[in-house]
Amino acid sequence: MGNICCLGREKPSFEASSNTALPARSVENVVLLRRPAPPQPPGLKEALASETACKGTTGESEKPDLKEALASETASKSTTDEAEKTARTSVSTEAETPDLKEAAASVSDQKALAEPNAKALTQEALDEVFSTQALFFVRGLMSKGQRSGEEREWAAFGDAGPFQPDMISCQKGDKGKASEPNQDNFSITRLSNGYSLAVICDGHGKKGHQAATRAAQSIPFFVMQLALDGEQVEEAILEKALISAFEKADEDLQQHAAYAESGCTAVAALWTGRKVWTAHTGDSRCLLLKDQQVIFSTEDHKPSCVQERRRVEESGGEVRSLSSDDVPRVFFPGQIRPGLAMTRALGDNSAKGCGIIATPQVHHTCMDMGQAAIVLASDGVWEVVQDHEVPALVCESFDTAKLQSEALTRWASLTGGQYRDDVTSIVVPLI
Numbered sequence: 001m002g003n004i005c006c007l008g009r010e011k012p013s014f015e016a017s018s019n020t021a022l023p024a025r026s027v028e029n030v031v032l033l034r035r036p037a038p039p040q041p042p043g044l045k046e047a048l049a050s051e052t053a054c055k056g057t058t059g060e061s062e063k064p065d066l067k068e069a070l071a072s073e074t075a076s077k078s079t080t081d082e083a084e085k086t087a088r089t090s091v092s093t094e095a096e097t098p099d100l101k102e103a104a105a106s107v108s109d110q111k112a113l114a115e116p117n118a119k120a121l122t123q124e125a126l127d128e129v130f131s132t133q134a135l136f137f138v139r140g141l142m143s144k145g146q147r148s149g150e151e152r153e154w155a156a157f158g159d160a161g162p163f164q165p166d167m168i169s170c171q172k173g174d175k176g177k178a179s180e181p182n183q184d185n186f187s188i189t190r191l192s193n194g195y196s197l198a199v200i201c202d203g204h205g206k207k208g209h210q211a212a213t214r215a216a217q218s219i220p221f222f223v224m225q226l227a228l229d230g231e232q233v234e235e236a237i238l239e240k241a242l243i244s245a246f247e248k249a250d251e252d253l254q255q256h257a258a259y260a261e262s263g264c265t266a267v268a269a270l271w272t273g274r275k276v277w278t279a280h281t282g283d284s285r286c287l288l289l290k291d292q293q294v295i296f297s298t299e300d301h302k303p304s305c306v307q308e309r310r311r312v313e314e315s316g317g318e319v320r321s322l323s324s325d326d327v328p329r330v331f332f333p334g335q336i337r338p339g340l341a342m343t344r345a346l347g348d349n350s351a352k353g354c355g356i357i358a359t360p361q362v363h364h365t366c367m368d369m370g371q372a373a374i375v376l377a378s379d380g381v382w383e384v385v386q387d388h389e390v391p392a393l394v395c396e397s398f399d400t401a402k403l404q405s406e407a408l409t410r411w412a413s414l415t416g417g418q419y420r421d422d423v424t425s426i427v428v429p430l431i
Contacts, residue, residue: 121221
């Protein structure tokens with residue numbers, strides 16, 4: 001398989017290849033794997049209370065089209081409205097290869113993402129960029145027949161360096177229908193200039209799984225094109241590059257009619273050494289840990305957040321709850337759509353007129369010496385696990401095993417085993 005490598009939990013590390021530029025490869029050449037489902041948690045009866053505090057929000061920002069535009073704007077304008085609103089701190093298994101039928105179905109789903117009107121950003125174009133410009137890239141694949149609790153199939157190639165398979169987990173939930181797809185997806189990109197980027201997307205709507213799969217690739221694609229396309233990186237433009245990448249990923253989804261009422265949340269962490277930039281849209285979350293303490297957490301973009309609710313209402317939207325639940329949702333005034341439980345998302349083309357935006361909130365942290373880690377996860381984790389509980393679950397081995405297991409067990413406790421969300425997490429120790 002050349003430079004393509006297969007990730008499996010029985011392996012102590014990724015298979016590595018040369019650090020030279022990797023040849024482009026087609027989707028058909030991607031190695032698939034499926035990890036076995038973990039034991040199902042018991043159906044306990046106690047309910048779990050989980051509350052998310054909202055601390056702030058970032059306003060919309062002018063989005064540049066080119067890296068040079070970003071640099072020019074940064075040089076001519078030392079402070080912007082976006083910067084003023086952005087909080088900044090400085091703190092010192094065995095692999096099982098699926099049969100050919102399932103592999104072919106997975107390839108078919110991947111190709112379906114590239115529609116005729118998306119001229120520049122086909123799946124083939126994405127594959128070529130990552131295979132020739134990244135030292136390492138891993139992403140989740142869409143595949144048929146994934147069972148509840150089962151891991152998403154992965155495609156990976158290149159020299160993984162410090163990344164280990166146990167740092168990533170993307171398990172399908174149980175939403176009452178076996179045919180319901182896993183709507184979470186992820187990617188990790190490692191570049192030769194010392195920067196790495198991790199992304200988790202959580203889809204919603206009928207085509208949410210496709211939106212998440214595409215955005216998990218288009219976000220790193222645009223970040224690479226805007227700011228990380230060379231050995232020398234201008235840190236001053238990284239914040240605006242992340243904002244622009246999210247907005248361009250949203251514009252990419254808007255080219256597809258299938259995403260009129262489907263979309264995804266997204267959270268990303270970009271880092272080099274101990275400098276970390278986080279960007280998020282919606283309720284997928286990123287935590288930064290130091291010496292077994294949470295020193296930073298992104299704040300969910302939900303209608304329950306005072307600032308977000310005010311912004312939605314000023315944009316023409318309405319926040320109310322359905323009679324069937326007490327969850328605040330965003331609607332067009334007097335209508336029953338879109339009914340989103342978040343205020344920011346990628347895609348959801350038909351919801352843009354009621355205050356749903358794609359602009360992420362960006363945060364920059366410089367970590368002092370000490371044990372440190374980045375934890376990203378979809379809301380399948382955060383609905384049942386509180387921030388302060390995370391260090392005890394990940395800091396011993398710096399993998400996803402305990403965090404995922406705890407989330408699955410608590411979903412069983414909360415619903416009596418009748419429902420659980422898709423659960424995805426990435427844990428990266430900083431050296």
